[in-house]
Structure formats: structure tokens, C-alpha cells
Amino acid sequence: MIQAIAIDDESFALEVIKSHASRVPFLELQATFTDAVLGLEYLKNNPVDLIFLDINMPDISGIDLASMISKETLIIFTTAYSDYAVKGFELDALDYLLKPFNLSRFLKACQKAQEWLELRPKNEPAFIFVKTSDGQVRVDFSELIYCEAQGNYVTFQLEKEKIISRMTLSETEKLLPSYFIRTHRSFLANKNLVNKVERHQLQLGKFMVPLSSTYSEEVSQNLSL
Numbered sequence: 001m002i003q004a005i006a007i008d009d010e011s012f013a014l015e016v017i018k019s020h021a022s023r024v025p026f027l028e029l030q031a032t033f034t035d036a037v038l039g040l041e042y043l044k045n046n047p048v049d050l051i052f053l054d055i056n057m058p059d060i061s062g063i064d065l066a067s068m069i070s071k072e073t074l075i076i077f078t079t080a081y082s083d084y085a086v087k088g089f090e091l092d093a094l095d096y097l098l099k100p101f102n103l104s105r106f107l108k109a110c111q112k113a114q115e116w117l118e119l120r121p122k123n124e125p126a127f128i129f130v131k132t133s134d135g136q137v138r139v140d141f142s143e144l145i146y147c148e149a150q151g152n153y154v155t156f157q158l159e160k161e162k163i164i165s166r167m168t169l170s171e172t173e174k175l176l177p178s179y180f181i182r183t184h185r186s187f188l189a190n191k192n193l194v195n196k197v198e199r200h201q202l203q204l205g206k207f208m209v210p211l212s213s214t215y216s217e218e219v220s221q222n223l224s225l
Contacts, residue, residue: 002113005046006032007039007065008054008078013099017052017078020106026221027110036060040068048073050113052097055079066093074116076109124177130156130165137163146209147172147180147188157207181222184212191222 004027006017014032021029030048033039036057043051053075055062066075080099094116095109129136139156148155149169156163173180173188180188187209189202196203201211202219211219219225 002027002050002110002117003048004029004050004052005039005042005048006052006078007034007036007057007062008032008052009034009036009057010054013054013078016100017106020103023103024107024110025217026114036062036065040065043069043073049117050074050076050094052076052078056081074113076113128175130163130167132163132165137165139163141177141180141190144176144180145190145193145204145207147176148209149186159205181219182215183219184210184215186210194223197223197225 053062074094076095077093078097127140143158145157154172181191183189189209193204201208
């Protein structure tokens with residue numbers, strides 16, 4: 001899910017972005033701001049993946065604001081003035097939406113952001129140590145197929161062994177890289193190992209994990225089905 005905000009001094013323009021964003025299933029518009037300073041302040045404590053940013057604003061222009069934002073944050077400029085386009089792309093803006101833009105053009109820009117974020121290398125851990133009855137045991141994520149909650153315990157299923165630790169699935173999920181996805185209230189699966197999707201289950205090599213209706217849509221989005 002792409003986490004985003006929008007900054008534009010015109011309330012009507014923000015309403016258009018809100019309306020379009022509500023139609024994009026992989027986008028969550030967290031907040032909107034007519035005040036660029038407040039938007040910048042929000043970003044200090046609430047990092048996001050993407051900003052829809054107007055250029056022609058009274059106190060701080062979108063161009064100036066973009067130079068103050070982390071390079072990790074994607075920017076899609078929104079403006080009524082086409083002559084700003086070149087300057088926008090000089091700042092490595094992901095896209096440039098010329099007002100008034102329709103849902104189709106908005107969606108295209110969002111898809112570009114989604115593709116870029118999926119391709120961007122992620123600084124994620126390669127393993128964790130979990131506490132077992134035999135002490136702390138290392139679990140390499142590249143070998144981890146799925147996790148299953150059983151009461152107050154979680155089973156880490158690897159190709160040739162199981163590792164059982166006393167913890168909840170929610171606690172486990174926070175420790176895993178983003179490519180582990182929830183397929184069922186009791187299961188997390190390594191999406192990189194999924195080779196077949198059926199109506200009520202996923203196949204990961206010789207292993208099968210259940211797929212509940214609650215998570216089917218999210219799984220489909222994660223697997224780009």
C-alpha cells in the first residue's frame with residue numbers, strides 16, 4: 001500500500017485528489033494540506049512514500065518545498081501551469097499532472113509510483129533470532145516459507161525443518177520483511193515462493209497455505225494478479 005499526502009493551497013484541488021485517491025486500491029491518502037508549512041511539519045514525524053504537490057503556492061512554492069523533502073519520498077507535481085514541467089523533472093519528480101486531470105491520468109501516475117517502489121531496493125534484514133526451548137535460533141528469511149500461529153506459539157516453516165517460538169503472529173509480522181504477506185488470520189507466507197494461487201489456498205513448492213476471503217484481495221494486489 002502506497003502511503004501518501006497531498007499539498008495544495010486550493011481546497012477544491014485537494015477534493016479532486018481525495019476523490020481520485022479513493023478509487024485507487026493500492027493508495028492510502030493519509031492527509032491533505034492547504035498550508036505547505038503544515039505539510040512539511042507533518043512529514044517530520046510521518047514519513048510517506050509519495051506526495052502530490054502543487055507548485056504555485058503563496059508562502060513556499062512546490063519547487064522549493066520539494067528540495068526540503070527526503071530524496072526517498074516520491075513527488076508527483078500537480079499544477080495548472082505547463083511551463084513548470086521542465087523545472088519539476090530537474091528535481092527528479094516522478095510525474096507531472098497538469099490540472100485539470102482526470103482519474104485515468106491520476107491512476108497512471110499512481111501506477112508509475114507503485115512500479116518504482118516495487119523496484120526500489122529495500123534495506124530489509126536477512127534473518128532474525130527467535131527464542132525456542134533450545135535457546136536462540138537463527139531464521140534466514142530466504143529459507144522461510146511460511147509462519148503459522150498455533151495458540152501462543154508461531155511455527156516457522158523452512159524447507160527441511162520447523163522452528164517453534166512462543167510469540168504471536170502480529171509480533172512475528174513486525175519482524176519480517178515486506179514480502180511476507182498475510183493470507184489467513186493464522187498464516188504469513190513468503191510471496192516470493194508462491195507458484196500457484198487457488199481459490200482457497202496458495203502453493204509454495206511442496207507446501208500449501210490457506211487463503212481466506214478476508215485477505216484474498218490484498219494477496220491479489222501483492223501478487224499483481
